[in-house]
Amino acid sequence: MTGTPRGMRLHIGIFGRRNVGKSSLLNAFTRQRVSLVSDQAGTTTDPVEKPMELLPLGPVVFIDTAGIDDVGALGEMRVARTRQVLDRTDLGLVVAVGDAWGDFEEGLVGELVARKVPVVAVFNQVDRVDPPAALLEGLARRGIPSVRTAAVTGEGMADLREVLLRAAPPEAFETPTILGDLVPPGDLAVLVVPIDKEAPKGRLILPQVQTIRDLLDHDAAALVVKERELQAMLQGLRRPPRLVVTDSQAFLKVAADTPPEVPMTSFSILFARLKGDLATFVEGAMAVDDLRPGDRVLVAEACAHHPIGEDIGRVKIPRWLERYVGGNLAFTHVQGHDFPEDLSPYRLVIHCGACTQNRREVLNRVLGCRRQGVPMTNYGLVIAFSLGIFDRALSPFPGALEVWQDRRRGRGD
Ligand SMILES: Nc1nc2c(ncn2[C@@H]2O[C@H](COP(=O)(O)OP(=O)(O)O)[C@@H](O)[C@H]2O)c(=O)[nH]1
Ligand code: SF4
Ligand SMILES: [Mg+2]
Missing domain, CATH: 3.40.50.300 (P-loop containing nucleotide triphosphate hydrolases)
Structure with a gap:
């Protein structure tokens, strides 16, 4: 219970x-x-x-x-x-x-x-x-x-x-669905789960477990592989999977090893849709282009799921972003239910997948950001954006893809 x-x-x-x-x-x-x-x-x-x-x-x-x-x-x-x-x-x-x-x-x-x-x-x-x-x-x-x-x-x-x-x-x-609407009954999703020193011992993390459960609830199937085995596994399948979902850490390798006609995304982008507002988060990720060295960025993590090593929110995302921006950024980290009421110091808010939070809490944060004119995005989207694989990562979500392509055209890229 x-x-x-x-x-x-x-x-x-x-x-x-x-x-x-x-x-x-x-x-x-x-x-x-x-x-x-x-x-x-x-x-x-x-x-x-x-x-x-x-x-x-x-x-x-x-x-x-x-x-x-x-x-x-x-x-x-x-x-x-x-x-x-x-x-x-x-x-x-x-x-x-x-x-x-x-x-x-x-x-x-x-x-x-x-x-x-x-x-x-x-x-x-x-x-x-x-x-x-x-x-x-x-x-x-x-x-x-x-x-x-x-x-x-x-x-x-x-x-x-x-x-x-x-x-x-x-x-x-209503039972919310993580990906049940993307993978029809009887069909297959391939889930890529890196098992490295950051993976907790002897178990999978909550977003992965919830995704597997969601597929079973919708009479679909999950094939869970590490990134190294992905290519061989895909080649061994008689028909391509409906969807490939990867941990953001393996985004580039999985994008390279998955045939272009197979839709691909990350766990954290699935959760952006489940817990927040995907279109808002797509726009938020695009605000990375407006960041300048010295800007303040708020990183909100609902729990501490990476016990050791390089943490995605504290080390990897800051490193990717600073490389993208070409200079240092000032990061502030908050955890759990802590979230500043005054968001005006920040040029961007980046949220984790929020698998332990309810949707309303995340949506209230989205509302707070919108009221104060601060862009908000989530881990998976900001990673996909800064790695230059946004099109690919949004391929399963036509609505979000449209937002991204519209804005990009609007900016003349
Ligand atoms: N007579 C009566 N006393 C109650 C009732 N519910 C709570 N109390 C008493 O009111 C006091 C405060 O209760 P508590 O549950 O701590 O209130 P809280 O501060 O709102 O959480 C306690 O002494 C309770 O026993 C009730 O339905 N009838
Ligand atoms: S709540 Fe956030 S940090 Fe914790 S496991 Fe879920 S996505 Fe990761
Ligand atoms: Mg009380």
Whole structure:
């Protein structure tokens, strides 16, 4: 159950003032003690994440936040964390008690609505105090469903479940596909996975595993090879594969060894489409041409997947880019949920494949970049671009290819 990658779960954020019973509610709903409950205000310092199966929706993760109204130095840090949670929330619960629904709750609703995230109002502690009917009616008129709960008695848990399922965005019920639409049932994709000193011992990394699983889910097949065996394997096949997918590190060799009529791309470009917006990232990669020595570049990595050796985000991409630009660039690296709100110092943002992140978090970053006029791209696209094999790497995606060819014509290249 906890095996579903976190990035593929619907993220349900729990917001509200301190002591309304957010943590108790999560405990009662999941019937496990995952969150710290206390009658001292502001006990939960870090957001606590609790994965569970919410049938028929499937895997979800609840995020229990500290009260966003916390004050003081520590409080400020908590508020910043809560904002990060807002950015990765697919469905928001705003918890309140009795008639205490005011500017603060409306502010949260506003933040969620601005992100186009469905909101549910939860009135907890109904064993003590009931919300006024007029308040519930007012919310309902604005399309905000509400539910009455008492975490201490378990009252309202079934209703909460119902309302969550009804409020969940439609796409939560669709299984996103990594490449199932590119490889028809019964057909074959060849996946090129270099096994070098950077590969983790005894296993494959998450994007590779998810890609294999996606092919199986779509009744297609995967042939997994290292880059050295690729050419011989392709020659041994009776018909060419529908698609070749490579780790970006082996891009040039795989491009050379794959017949030109076979579409080819990288894992990280597949993830650019799955987790972000491919067209935006194509334009972002083209902004590499506008970089000048001394410019600042932000590199965002969702996790640390390369335990040893030359890391793709810290060493290889900087090296390729500096070679391309012909001088030094100033790189800033951020990890996990950290992402600066002020992007104005940067001339380019480069994101990893984000396989451990949900799409909404990446799309919020895309929106932030767009609002501030900073181009954003991802690892696979920037690598393909700086290696000069953009056409090839975009060949499976006609829409993205068109964006690239249009812009290139527009610039007169
Ligand atoms: N009477 C009553 N007390 C509750 C209820 N839910 C939580 N509490 C109490 O309210 C206090 C704060 O709960 P907590 O879950 O830590 O609130 P949070 O700060 O919103 O996470 C604790 O003492 C809980 O036992 C409820 O439904 N009814
Ligand atoms: S760095 Fe990004 S793409 Fe790589 S494994 Fe971590 S989350 Fe996935
Ligand atoms: Mg709490």
